[in-house]
Each structure stands twice: as C-alpha cells, then as structure tokens.
Amino acid sequence: MSASVIFTTGYSDLGKYQADDVTTRYINRWHIEKAAPSLKESPVKNPLIFYVEHTTPIRYRRWVREGVMMWNKAFENIGLLNAIEVRYQDAATQAHMEKNPEDVRYNFIRWLNNNVGTAIGPSRANPMTGQILDADIILTDGWIRHFWRKFNEELPKLAMEGFSPETHAWLKNNPQWDPRVRLAHPSNRAMVANEIAHGHDLAFGGHPLAHSDPTMIGDDEFDGLVGRTSQVNGFCQAADFRSLDMAVMRFAFDLMQMRDDTAEEEGEGNDETPKKEQEKEDLLDGIPDWFVGPLIADLVAHEVGHTLGLRHNFKASSIYTLEEINSEEIKGNKPFAGSVMDYLPVNMHLEGFGEEQGDYGMIEVGPYDMWAIEYGYSTVKKESDLKPVLARVNEPQLAYATDEDTYGPDPFARRYDFAKDPINYARSQMKLAKDHRVSILDKFVKDGQSWAKARYGYGLTLSLQTRSLSMMGNWLGGAFINRSKKGDPNAGPPITVVGAGKQREALRFVIKNSFDDKAFGLTPELLRHMSTDKWMDDFRSAIQDSTWPIHDRIMGIQASSLTMLMNPTTMGRVYDNEFLTPEDEDMITLPEILAEIRDSIWSELEDFEDGKFTARRPMISSLRRNLQREHLERLIDLSMGDSYSSASYKPISNLVTSQLRKLKNKIDGTLKDSDLNPDPYSAAHLSEASVRIEKALDADYIYNTSDIGGGGGAIRFIMEEEGKRLK
Numbered sequence: 033m034s035a036s037v038i039f040t041t042g043y044s045d046l047g048k049y050q051a052d053d054v055t056t057r058y059i060n061r062w063h064i065e066k067a068a069p070s071l072k073e074s075p076v077k078n079p080l081i082f083y084v085e086h087t088t089p090i091r092y093r094r095w096v097r098e099g100v101m102m103w104n105k106a107f108e109n110i111g112l113l114n115a116i117e118v119r120y121q122d123a124a125t126q127a128h129m130e131k132n133p134e135d136v137r138y139n140f141i142r143w144l145n146n147n148v149g150t151a152i153g154p155s156r157a158n159p160m161t162g163q164i165l166d167a168d169i170i171l172t173d174g175w176i177r178h179f180w181r182k183f184n185e186e187l188p189k190l191a192m193e194g195f196s197p198e199t200h201a202w203l204k205n206n207p208q209w210d211p212r213v214r215l216a217h218p219s220n221r222a223m224v225a226n227e228i229a230h231g232h233d234l235a236f237g238g239h240p241l242a243h244s245d246p247t248m249i250g251d252d253e254f255d256g257l258v259g260r261t262s263q264v265n266g267f268c269q270a271a272d273f274r275s276l277d278m279a280v281m282r283f284a285f286d287l288m289q290m291r292d293d294t295a296e297e298e299g300e301g302n303d304e305t306p307k308k309e310q311e312k313e314d315l316l317d318g319i320p321d322w323f324v325g326p327l328i329a330d331l332v333a334h335e336v337g338h339t340l341g342l343r344h345n346f347k348a349s350s351i352y353t354l355e356e357i358n359s360e361e362i363k364g365n366k367p368f369a370g371s372v373m374d375y376l377p378v379n380m381h382l383e384g385f386g387e388e389q390g391d392y393g394m395i396e397v398g399p400y401d402m403w404a405i406e407y408g409y410s411t412v413k414k415e416s417d418l419k420p421v422l423a424r425v426n427e428p429q430l431a432y433a434t435d436e437d438t439y440g441p442d443p444f445a446r447r448y449d450f451a452k453d454p455i456n457y458a459r460s461q462m463k464l465a466k467d468h469r470v471s472i473l474d475k476f477v478k479d480g481q482s483w484a485k486a487r488y489g490y491g492l493t494l495s496l497q498t499r500s501l502s503m504m505g506n507w508l509g510g511a512f513i514n515r516s517k518k519g520d521p522n523a524g525p526p527i528t529v530v531g532a533g534k535q536r537e538a539l540r541f542v543i544k545n546s547f548d549d550k551a552f553g554l555t556p557e558l559l560r561h562m563s564t565d566k567w568m569d570d571f572r573s574a575i576q577d578s579t580w581p582i583h584d585r586i587m588g589i590q591a592s593s594l595t596m597l598m599n600p601t602t603m604g605r606v607y608d609n610e611f612l613t614p615e616d617e618d619m620i621t622l623p624e625i626l627a628e629i630r631d632s633i634w635s636e637l638e639d640f641e642d643g644k645f646t647a648r649r650p651m652i653s654s655l656r657r658n659l660q661r662e663h664l665e666r667l668i669d670l671s672m673g674d675s676y677s678s679a680s681y682k683p684i685s686n687l688v689t690s691q692l693r694k695l696k697n698k699i700d701g702t703l704k705d706s707d708l709n710p711d712p713y714s715a716a717h718l719s720e721a722s723v724r725i726e727k728a729l730d731a732d733y734i735y736n737t738s739d740i741g742g743g744g745g746a747i748r749f750i751m752e753e754e755g756k757r758l759k
C-alpha cells in the first residue's frame with residue numbers, strides 16, 4: 033500500500049517535505065508543529081492564519097470563518113490544537129488594513145463582488161520540499177444570484193459531463209451530434225463547431241485535460257493539475273454549478289413564500305412555526321440566512337481543503353443513501369458526505385413539498401477529510417508509523433476518486449451527483465423539475481413581473497433535467513474502480529463491472545426522461561408565456577427570439593442523450609463488459625441496448641390507435657418525428673463504420689444494419705396497414721424514413737465491398753449524389 037492510494041499519481045519528488053520529521057509523504061503541506069511535542073495534544077507553535085478580506089460583506093463574514101475553522105477538528109484529531117486561526121480585516125476599525133492580500137506573507141480569503149460564479153484555493157509550495165508557503169482563496173459572490181446569465185453556457189457543460197477523450201475525438205468528426213453544438217443558439221452553431229474542430233488538433237480529441245496549463249491558474253477545469261501532488265493551482269468549479277442549485281432554491285422559496293402569504297390571507301397565519309418567522313427576518317440577498325450561510329461555510333471549507341494540500345474527492349458524495357442523508361440520524365449530527373472536497377449539489381429535498389429535509393450542505397469536514405489530514409499532518413518519527421493510517425484505505429466512508437477519474441468508467445467518480453444511489457437522486461431531481469414546472473405561471477411569476485421569468489423558470493427545470501440525465505452517463509458500460517494495492521486490507525478487485533440491473537435502470541431513466549414528450553411538461557399555455565425581455569445593455573437577452581424555440585431546444589436535449597448512450601466509448605465499454613462477465617452471469621449487451629432504444633423511439637409503430645389522424649392530430653407528434661429522424665441518422669452512420677473507429681464499432685455496424693432492415697420492414701408494414709390512415713406529416717415522415725434506410729443499406733453494401741483502405745469518401749459521394757445527406 034502506498035500513499036498514492038490517497039493522493040493519486042504525479043511526481044512524488046514534489047511531495048517531499050522536510051522539517052523536524054523527515055518522512056516523505058505524498059502531499060504538499062504546511063509546516064505545523066506542536067508547541068509542546070511531548071504532549072499528546074498541544075496547541076501548535078505556528079498556526080496557519082487566514083485573514084478575511086474587508087471586502088467580504090459583514091453579513092457573510094461569520095460564515096466564511098466557520099468554513100475555515102471546520103478544519104480544526106481534523107487537526108485536533110491528531111493532537112494539533114488551534115492549528116488554524118481566522119482574523120478579520122476591517123476598514124472601519126483599520127484592523128489588519130496594512131496587510132496586502134497580494135503579499136506572500138499573508139494568507140487571505142478574498143471576496144470579489146461580480147457576476148462570476150467561481151471559487152479557487154491556489155497555494156504556493158517549495159518545489160524541493162513540498163512545504164506550502166502561502167495560500168489565498170478567492171471567492172466571488174456571483175453564484176448566489178447569477179445563474180440566468182450563465183444558463184446558456186452551463187447547459188452544454190452539463191450534457192458533456194464525464195465524456196472521455198475518445199468521445200471528444202469522435203465528436204470532431206460528428207459535430208452534428210455534439211451537445212455543445214446542438215445546445216448552442218442556432219446563429220452560434222457554426223462558430224462553436226469551428227472552435228471545437230480547432231481544439232481537436234490537440235491531443236486526446238482536445239479533451240480539457242489535454243490542453244490544461246500545468247503552471248498557471250487558468251480558466252479551465254484541469255489547469256494546474258498536471259504534475260502536481262496537490263491541487264495547488266487550477267480552476268475549481270465547486271461554486272460554478274452551485275449557482276444552479278441556488279437558482280432552484282430561489283424558485284422554491286418563491287413558492288413557499290407564496291404559500292405562506294396565501295395561508296396568512298386565509299387567516300391561518302397565527303400558528304406559524306418559529307422557523308418561518310425567522311425566514312422572513314433574516315434574508316441575505318433575498319435568501320434566508322439559515323440557508324445561504326451554511327452553504328458559504330461549506331464552499332469555503334472546500335477551498336481551504338485545497339490550500340491544505342487536498343485534491344477533489346468525487347466519490348465522497350456516495351457514502352449514504354438519500355434516505356439516510358435526509359434522516360434525523362444524520363441531520364445536524366454528522367456530515368452527509370465523506371468529504372467537503374467533492375462538488376456536492378445542495379441537498380434539496382424541500383420539506384415545503386412534503387419531504388423530510390436533511391442538511392442543505394456539509395456541516396463539518398467528512399471522514400475522508402479527517403483521514404487525509406491524519407495522513408498528511410500526523411507527527412511521526414518514520415514512514416512506517418503511517419501504516420495504520422493507510423491500512424484504513426478500504427473503509428467505505430473513505431472512498432476516493434479525483435479529477436482524472438471523472439472521464440473513466442466509474443459512475444461514482446462523478447461531479448455533481450449525490451448519494452449512494454445516484455439513479456434515485458436523479459429521479460428526485462426530475463420530480464423537483466416537474467413539481468416546479470406546474471407552478472411557473474401561477475406562482476413563480478408574480479403580479480407586475482415580466483413573463484420572461486416564465487422562460488427563466490422553465491430553463492431552470494430543463495437544467496435540472498439535463499443534469500439528472502447526464503448523471504446516468506457512466507452507469508451504462510460502467511465499472512467501479514478502486515486503487516487498492518495487492519494485499520491491502522479488505523481489498524476487492526480493482527475493477528468491478530456495474531451490475532446488469534443498475535445499467536438497465538440507468539438506460540430506462542434516460543429513455544423515459546428524454547424521449548417521451550411528457551418528460552418536458554410543455555403546454556401551449558406555458559409556451560405562450562415563455563417570452564423574453566430585450567435590453568440592448570444585455571446583449572444575450574437581445575439576441576433571443578421572443579418565442580421559445582420549442583423543437584430546437586427539445587431536439588438539442590434529446591440529441592445529447594443519444595450521444596451519451598450511443599458514443600464509441602460507452603458502446604465499447606458495454607462490449608468489453610460482456611467479455612469481463614462470466615457467461616453464466618447476467619450482463620447487459622449491445623443488442624439489448626440498441627433494441628431498447630429503437631423500440632422506445634419507434635413505439636408508435638407498435639401501438640397506435642387506428643384512423644382519425646390529421647395534421648393537427650398526428651399519429652406521431654412533431655417532437656417524436658424529429659427524434660426518430662435523429663435516431664435514424666445515427667443508425668445509418670453507425671452502419672457504415674469507418675477505418676478509424678474502435679473495435680466495438682464492427683459488431684455495432686452489423687447489429688445496426690440488421691436493425692435498419694427490421695425497422696424498414698416495420699415501417700413498410702405500418703404504411704401498408706389498410707386500417708391506418710396516417711396524417712400527411714406522419715405518412716411523409718415514414719415513407720421518407722423507409723427510402724432513406726433502403727438507400728443506406730444499398731450504399732453500405734457498395735461501400736463495404738469496395739472499401740480497402742477505409743475512409744468515408746465513397747459513401748459520402750453516394751449520399752450526396754442522392755441529395756439526401758450532406759455532411
């Protein structure tokens with residue numbers, strides 16, 4: 033067993049730290065020593081001091097302090113008392129005003145007031161010893177209120193979460209299936225596609241990791257990670273996506289407020305609970321103090337964790353079930369995740385909606401954090417003294433996975449997911465989205481407010497939906513990974529394939545919540561109110577159409593789901609998992625997945641009411657016709673294969689070709705059904721689909737028989753000649 037179990041790979045010589053004890057540990061760390069070394073517990077002689085910049089609003093300062101001080105518990109655990117101290121810089125009293133936050137001698141928590149929603153915790157370490165010399169945390173407060181500005185930027189990011197370098201490279205050749213393109217404003221698509229195409233000149237398909245800057249604090253998510261023991265630099269996104277949760281909570285508070293007002297009007301206001309009284313009194317930026325305060329503390333604790341030498345731990349969210357998290361046993365008593373170093377969503381169970389509500393954020397550092405500090409900062413004489421600490425590596429509460437695991441097969445190595453069963457969590461998020469949708473017109477938009485708020489409210493629910501769908505990405509074809517070495521206590525194999533049942537559950541969740549019209553909750557009434565405000569001083573609003581582009585947006589989400597299910601990495605993993613699983617054990621297979629997707633997308637061919645279809649009341653809805661067309665295009669492309677594609681594409685190509693034949697038979701059979709009188713839309717759509725399949729099968733045949741060196745030139749020529757499909 034080795035320290036890298038905890039702190040991952042990198043250049044271990046950077047982790048050397050020499051002070052009174054000369055042990056080598058795989059971490060950058062501060063020089064913190066007991067004032068009285070002989071004592072089991074002693075105050076430290078050189079505490080780590082953080083100054084809270086005077087720009088921090090007074091109402092938030094105590095919460096910033098609380099986030100820093102959370103870590104003292106982890107140091108107390110190893111006998112280092114009061115290891116961290118906080119001092120307030122204050123303009124009114126001039127306290128510490130002579131200290132410049134840029135001065136390397138002082139560690140500052142800086143507070144910037146702007147519309148950026150980020151928080152970072154960079155530090156400077158001696159490269160020879162790994163001793164951390166200076167750290168500054170920079171918080172911006174935009175995440176508390178700015179989600180609307182970033183909505184259009186975040187949606188594609190949510191949909192791309194967890195995609196592998198291979199998938200990034202594949203999307204280069206298939207920009208029409210790239211969520212970043214499909215979810216962009218139509219007028220921006222060519223530009224986005226161009227940018228992506230340029231990015232693919234870089235290694236690994238232009239995956240963000242491949243063009244990260246290892247030396248600087250950059251703007252990209254993996255900057256400053258390469259070659260580092262600790263997360264000393266880099267762009268931390270812990271605050272970034274919290275803005276979505278924050279916006280949803282504002283929505284929820286609006287609804288709760290509405291309900292309370294109604295109750296008061298009806299004369300039921302006298303028995304209000306003390307908590308509701310408090311809600312009205314202590315609003316911070318329009319949000320109750322008891323809600324936003326602990327979230328600031330939780331975020332600060334995360335960033336301070338980076339400055340103590342810790343990296344992200346994206347498995348930490350998975351140690352308890354949703355029921356446990358929202359139970360009396362855990363609420364207020366212990367942290368609901370293994371670490372504050374995860375990107376934890378705000379735990380929204382919403383008691384206002386009849387559910388038990390646990391803590392919204394982490395109330396203290398988690399068991400993994402305690403363990404990591406014990407490893408990094410324990411006073412020991414020799415390295416072997418750390419063995420008992422390392423021996424705990426397989427305790428479930430200490431599960432660990434970091435940035436470079438997020439695009440691998442482990443579904444728990446995931447940012448923004450939650451609880452031991454993330455599929456269950458995704459369901460609860462979908463429920464939240466649906467519950468909120470029905471209240472948009474009545475309750476969310478208030479008298480005197482612009483109807484643009486209806487579009488904003490719907491956008492929030494669509495973001496929740498996209499995030500829930502995206503959480504399922506790595507369950508299909510997934511495998512749980514652990515870093516145990518041979519002989520570690522309680523170590524299982526390093527790779528465990530995700531059970532067939534869980535994979536099916538994830539697949540069905542995606543199908544149900546992205547391919548079914550009902551999943552989007554759109555009604556003519558709602559759509560007629562989803563307008564926009566146009567202000568020339570906010571260009572992004574001015575460029576929006578006043579009517580919401582229904583088909584384009586829904587197709588964008590559906591195309592992203594199809595990309596998530598039918599990309600080469602996911603399909604390759606499914607194919608490999610079949611091999612990894614003993615024959616007598618159940619495992620999901622490529623034919624099963626392809627058939628399930630096809631049957632759900634073309635279900636109208638199986639189950640339709642005879643007759644009486646009109647263009648106004650079509651056999652297949654407009655959204656579903658689009659989806660079917662999209663699916664068909666992907667099947668045709670998959671049936672072609674190409675010489676660069678991965679090994680799993682060869683069987684896929686065969687399977688898909690036979691699927692296309694079956695689909696054509698079914699479509700032709702439906703069209704010949706004498707009882708059926710399809711409407712003009714559905715009739716044209718189905719006949720066209722049949723012709724396209726026929727051409728594709730012919731083209732594929734010619735292509736495959738003449739294909740020697742590979743390359744898609746022949747097929748493209750044929751398709752273009754037919755004028756059917758221009759790349």
Ligand SMILES: [Zn+2]
Pocket residue numbers: 268269270334335338344
């Ligand atoms: Zn972070």
